[in-house]
Amino acid sequence: MELTGAEIFVECLKAEGVETIFGYPGGAVLHIYDALYKEAEHVNHILVRHEQAAVHAAEGYAKATNRPGVVLVTSGPGATNAVTGIADAYMDSVPLVVFTGQVPRHLIGNDAFQEVDIVGITRPCVKHNFLVTDVKDLAATVKKAFYIASTGRPGPVLVDIPKDITAARCEFEYPKEISIRSYNPTVKGNKRQIRRAIDLMLECQRPILYTGGGVVLSGGAAELTQLARALKFPVTNTLMGLGAYPATDPLFVGMLGMHGTYEANHAMHQSDLVIAIGARFDDRVTGNIEKFCPHAKIIHVDIDPASISKNVKVDIPIVGDVKHVLRDLLDELHSRKDWQTADISAWWAQINEWRKADCLKYEQDNESIRSQFVVEKLWEVTGGDAYVTSDVGQHQMWAAQFYKFDKPNRWINSGGLGTMGFGLPAAMGVQIAYPDATVACITGDGSIQMNIQELSTCMQYQLPIKVITLNNGYLGMVRQWQEFFYQKRYSMSYMDALPDFVKLAEAYGHVGMRIERPGDVEGALKEAMAMKNRLVFMDFITKRESNVYPMVPANAGHNEMILV
Amino acid sequence: MSDETRHVISILMENEAGALSRVSGLFSARGYNIESLTVAPTEDATLSRLTLVTLCSEEIVEQIMKQLHKLVDVVKLMDLNDYPHIEREMMLVKVDVQKHGSCDQVKRLTDIFRARIIDVSDKTYTIEVTGNRSKLDAFLQALSEARIMEVVRSGSMGIARGSSALTV
Numbered sequence: 001m002e003l004t005g006a007e008i009f010v011e012c013l014k015a016e017g018v019e020t021i022f023g024y025p026g027g028a029v030l031h032i033y034d035a036l037y038k039e040a041e042h043v044n045h046i047l048v049r050h051e052q053a054a055v056h057a058a059e060g061y062a063k064a065t066n067r068p069g070v071v072l073v074t075s076g077p078g079a080t081n082a083v084t085g086i087a088d089a090y091m092d093s094v095p096l097v098v099f100t101g102q103v104p105r106h107l108i109g110n111d112a113f114q115e116v117d118i119v120g121i122t123r124p125c126v127k128h129n130f131l132v133t134d135v136k137d138l139a140a141t142v143k144k145a146f147y148i149a150s151t152g153r154p155g156p157v158l159v160d161i162p163k164d165i166t167a168a169r170c171e172f173e174y175p176k177e178i179s180i181r182s183y184n185p186t187v188k189g190n191k192r193q194i195r196r197a198i199d200l201m202l203e204c205q206r207p208i209l210y211t212g213g214g215v216v217l218s219g220g221a222a223e224l225t226q227l228a229r230a231l232k233f234p235v236t237n238t239l240m241g242l243g244a245y246p247a248t249d250p251l252f253v254g255m256l257g258m259h260g261t262y263e264a265n266h267a268m269h270q271s272d273l274v275i276a277i278g279a280r281f282d283d284r285v286t287g288n289i290e291k292f293c294p295h296a297k298i299i300h301v302d303i304d305p306a307s308i309s310k311n312v313k314v315d316i317p318i319v320g321d322v323k324h325v326l327r328d329l330l331d332e333l334h335s336r337k338d339w340q341t342a343d344i345s346a347w348w349a350q351i352n353e354w355r356k357a358d359c360l361k362y363e364q365d366n367e368s369i370r371s372q373f374v375v376e377k378l379w380e381v382t383g384g385d386a387y388v389t390s391d392v393g394q395h396q397m398w399a400a401q402f403y404k405f406d407k408p409n410r411w412i413n414s415g416g417l418g419t420m421g422f423g424l425p426a427a428m429g430v431q432i433a434y435p436d437a438t439v440a441c442i443t444g445d446g447s448i449q450m451n452i453q454e455l456s457t458c459m460q461y462q463l464p465i466k467v468i469t470l471n472n473g474y475l476g477m478v479r480q481w482q483e484f485f486y487q488k489r490y491s492m493s494y495m496d497a498l499p500d501f502v503k504l505a506e507a508y509g510h511v512g513m514r515i516e517r518p519g520d521v522e523g524a525l526k527e528a529m530a531m532k533n534r535l536v537f538m539d540f541i542t543k544r545e546s547n548v549y550p551m552v553p554a555n556a557g558h559n560e561m562i563l564v
Numbered sequence: 565m566s567d568e569t570r571h572v573i574s575i576l577m578e579n580e581a582g583a584l585s586r587v588s589g590l591f592s593a594r595g596y597n598i599e600s601l602t603v604a605p606t607e608d609a610t611l612s613r614l615t616l617v618t619l620c621s622e623e624i625v626e627q628i629m630k631q632l633h634k635l636v637d638v639v640k641l642m643d644l645n646d647y648p649h650i651e652r653e654m655m656l657v658k659v660d661v662q663k664h665g666s667c668d669q670v671k672r673l674t675d676i677f678r679a680r681i682i683d684v685s686d687k688t689y690t691i692e693v694t695g696n697r698s699k700l701d702a703f704l705q706a707l708s709e710a711r712i713m714e715v716v717r718s719g720s721m722g723i724a725r726g727s728s729a730l731t732v
């Protein structure tokens with residue numbers, strides 16, 4: 001049957017099994033919105049209040065479900081507003097398909113109304129992008145976009161669709177399969193490397209598993225747990241990997257890196273075998289590369305060959321999907337009769353010694369609320385089972401340190417780009433994916449204001465998110481650096497004229513709470529959680545000049561941490 | 565950091581709008597050096613062949629190869645430095661031959677360098693030379709007597725010797 005481009009677009013989404021898209025209309029996508037109107041029972045469209053939020057919401061949806069998030073925005077400003085979200089998804093390897101409207105083909109290049117070269121603008125921050133130039137290519141392009149976004153190292157793919165193509169007609173047929181001759185991600189790891197990796201694992205004396213976002217992205221958390229428990233090796237996660245290994249498990253030594261634990265960072269520094277799985281040796285993790293893991297051989301499992309030996313030269317590269325490689329590693333291990341690791345009890349004794357530093361300790365007095373305390377109580381009150389999104393800053397680090405994630409896909413934050421304004425829209429995406437789940441957004445007084453307009457979206461779709469604002473009256477992370485490295489010259493890190501968040505929440509139709517006393521924290525959290533159907537905006541007035549510890553200062557080694 | 569070497573990288577990519585800017589954008593975004601870059605369609609109209617010359621260390625060229633391979637439009641590539649290979653560049657030079665004796669001098673050099681004069685006017689000769697980069701450099705140096713008006717160089721192209729070939 002002949003369909004218009006707009007109808008084909010909607011049919012493609014249905015064929016891909018897309019249930020929800022996040023977007024905002026405008027001139028160039030009016031035909032598409034008309035087609036969506038007619039198919040509203042098949043494709044649920046969430047109307048955000050700013051296109052950046054549409055992308056973050058789609059990211060939240062994708063990170064919670066491991067399915068691609070889908071975005072639809074108009075040309076020009078709609079498209080440019082989406083760019084921050086696209087760059088964020090690119091840095092954190094989030095599978096997204098972003099559709100942008102474009103001016104009609106005959107106007108492209110004429111500086112037409114609301115024309116921008118969004119394919120050109122986004123080229124450096126997408127996995128791939130397309131400009132559709134013929135309605136006959138539309139279906140195949142959409143198929144390719146979903147395929148590229150969700151396979152290999154996931155990432156955002158943008159499809160730019162000129163308006164006249166959405167009106168043009170052609171026969172619709174959705175390709176069943178697609179193959180792209182220039183794109184064939186490697187899934188299976190090399191057998192010989194897998195054997196060598198197991199050899200090393202059985203010989204080493206001071207091993208550590210350094211695991212990251214790739215474990216979550218591959219759905220390989222269960223396999224990781226099996227391998228770690230079989231070998232009884234310590235596990236540390238990156239910020240993006242939290243939940244890939246249960247945080248309450250005794251083998252877990254906490255997050256590593258700039259604000260990682262004393263035991264994780266020291267273990268990395270002293271290790272003789274670092275087993276990196278789906279982690280990319282980011283500079284926030286390695287600190288000074290010259291001083292990074294001086295005694296270790298390194299095994300690196302990653303689906304993206306370009307991640308391997310990019311920052312740190314590795315000894316055993318294994319290109320492949322984490323889940324597959326972990327299965328092969330387990331098979332190889334168990335194929336060796338009576339296998340045994342070296343005696344690593346001295347190593348564990350050393351790690352337990354480092355643990356005694358109790359590097360995350362803080363004191364909650366009766367005066368002012370400590371952010372760490374709020375997160376700990378949140379963990380308790382939610383039984384450790386909430387989906388937690390966060391913004392960027394000190395509150396993000398405290399959330400990472402104190403909410404002990406036992407399951408993957410529960411911790412949803414912006415690590416690579418570090419985008420303030422991520423948390424609330426991401427929480428919307430998660431709540432839409434899992435309407436009955438408890439979704440908390442841990443945010444700061446600065447970050448929340450970057451996409452606060454989304455409180456209106458939350459009202460429209462009745463999203464009962466719990467917004468946990470750790471309000472220190474500062475751009476706290478910036479202030480901390482100014483305290484440490486600029487002799488307390490607090491240049492522009494103080495937030496004057498903060499709004500009354502309680503009234504603001506109420507103005508949007510939500511429940512607002514202000515919590516000022518430590519003794520009220522737990523009760524308030526319980527009260528908020530009991531309001532199952534309401535968004536509750538909790539404004540925790542916290543200790544003003546509090547710092548995130550421990551800290552590896554920029555350019556230092558893992559063994560040169562500031563403890564308190 | 566190991567020493568920098570000149571690498572000639574050959575790339576087969578989809579002959580599609582934007583493919584070239586993905587390659588050049590990658591180099592500028594990641595701060596890799598480009599000495600020259602040439603591109604044209606191949607005998608298979610869906611493919612373009614690109615030759616890129618860069619000066620970099622072994623670690624960087626490894627990253628460059630991986631990053632290029634990661635581009636969805638790139639079908640295949642090879643670092644010709646890993647193979648015996650031939651490199652050629654074409655150059656067009658327009659020289660002012662009004663000075664007494666320069667006609668003869670230019671003709672002589674053209675012969676020596678096995679170049680060809682491809683256009684003549686009462687004031688100018690235009691010469692075509694092919695060869696590797698150092699031959700073209702040497703030719704320009706030798707011409708120093710005559711007044712060079714214009715130089716157009718194609719940038720290097722490369723191909724592996726023998727049966728190694730970059731094909732799909």
Ligand SMILES: Cc1cc2nc3c(=O)[nH]c(=O)nc-3n(C[C@H](O)[C@H](O)[C@H](O)COP(=O)(O)OP(=O)(O)OC[C@H]3O[C@@H](n4cnc5c(N)ncnc54)[C@H](O)[C@@H]3O)c2cc1C
Nearest residue numbers: 212213214218239240257258259278280303322415416418
């Ligand atoms: C304020 C702030 C402070 C920070 N402090 C820290 C800190 O102290 N510690 C810390 O760890 N981070 C910190 N970060 C985050 C940091 O910037 C990086 O985002 C993070 O370390 C990267 O995590 P990752 O290595 O797990 O890689 P990710 O970005 O999650 O990348 C995943 C890796 O896995 C690979 N991969 C993807 N899918 C698969 C698959 N299926 N199979 C195999 N491999 C796959 C990818 O190719 C990639 O290499 C901080 C960020 C901010 C904003």
Ligand SMILES: Cc1ncc(C[n+]2csc(CCOP(=O)(O)OP(=O)(O)O)c2C)c(N)n1
Nearest residue numbers: 393394395420444445446447474475476477
């Ligand atoms: C969009 C954006 N702009 C600027 C920054 C730099 N930045 C990082 S943390 C931070 C302060 C965040 O303040 P707040 O949200 O109040 O969190 P706090 O650190 O106080 O917990 C800033 C400005 C950023 N990460 N993102």
Ligand SMILES: [Mg+2]
Nearest residue numbers: 444445474476
């Ligand atoms: Mg703050």
